[in-house]
Amino acid sequence: MDQLGSGKGTITKLVGEKLGLVNIDTGATFRCVTLAMLRQNIKVEEIDKIKELLETIKIEILHKNSQQIILLNGEDVSLQIREKPVNDMVSSVSTLKIVRDKMLQLQRKIAEGKNVIMEGRDIGTNVFPNANVKIYLDATAEERAKRRMLQNQEKGISSTYEEALKNVKTRDKIDSEREIAPLKKAEDAIYIDSTNMTIQEVVEEICNIVQKD
Numbered sequence: 001m002d003q004l005g006s007g008k009g010t011i012t013k014l015v016g017e018k019l020g021l022v023n024i025d026t027g028a029t030f031r032c033v034t035l036a037m038l039r040q041n042i043k044v045e046e047i048d049k050i051k052e053l054l055e056t057i058k059i060e061i062l063h064k065n066s067q068q069i070i071l072l073n074g075e076d077v078s079l080q081i082r083e084k085p086v087n088d089m090v091s092s093v094s095t096l097k098i099v100r101d102k103m104l105q106l107q108r109k110i111a112e113g114k115n116v117i118m119e120g121r122d123i124g125t126n127v128f129p130n131a132n133v134k135i136y137l138d139a140t141a142e143e144r145a146k147r148r149m150l151q152n153q154e155k156g157i158s159s160t161y162e163e164a165l166k167n168v169k170t171r172d173k174i175d176s177e178r179e180i181a182p183l184k185k186a187e188d189a190i191y192i193d194s195t196n197m198t199i200q201e202v203v204e205e206i207c208n209i210v211q212k213d
């Protein structure tokens with residue numbers, strides 16, 4: 001499932017629960033690389049250091065009662081990867097070919113032998129171009145900023161609406177203009193605009209699409 005921003009995590013989790021699919025959040029893998037870079041003070045320009053880092057880090061996605069737990073070298077970083085330093089840097093990190101190549105392998109491996117619902121910006125176009133069902137989930141930047149702010153509040157992360165909107169817009173620009181595997185709708189993806197829909201309505205629509213398939 002490709003989607004433009006906040007809300008997709010909640011929706012894929014609920015659809016996954018309803019349909020018995022393993023939910024995989026691919027953004028978390030790019031976020032882990034970014035967190036590891038921040039911890040080692042590695043900049044986006046330092047390709048050799050990033051190469052070395054990618055050879056040594058271990059990223060895992062575990063599932064506990066349909067909740068995803070993201071492990072970086074065995075440490076639970078599920079919360080840290082959602083914080084501002086990672087938010088501000090992750091889009092730039094995910095433009096790098098060396099990072100994308102590695103994450104592509106990892107994402108395909110995580111899904112191996114499972115029935116999955118996978119979300120991320122290049123899943124239908126690049127990671128699983130032959131997926132059974134592809135959904136391109138959209139919403140206005142303003143609505144996504146509002147959702148992200150509420151989500152942050154629930155997690156105890158403080159951010160203003162202006163900050164969230166700026167971050168959403170900047171990331172959209174980087175994600176859709178990058179050279180490798182940019183964010184775009186796969187030709188055969190079904191488009192859903194969730195701006196004026198409730199989470200439940202989106203979940204129902206997606207379940208209906210999958211069950212009809």
Ligand code: DC
Nearest residue numbers: 026027030090091094120121122171
């Ligand atoms: O979905 P998210 O906000 O957690 O994604 C974080 C960043 O990771 C996003 O700005 C772009 C990148 N990303 C990507 O390039 N390809 C994916 N499949 C998923 C995320």
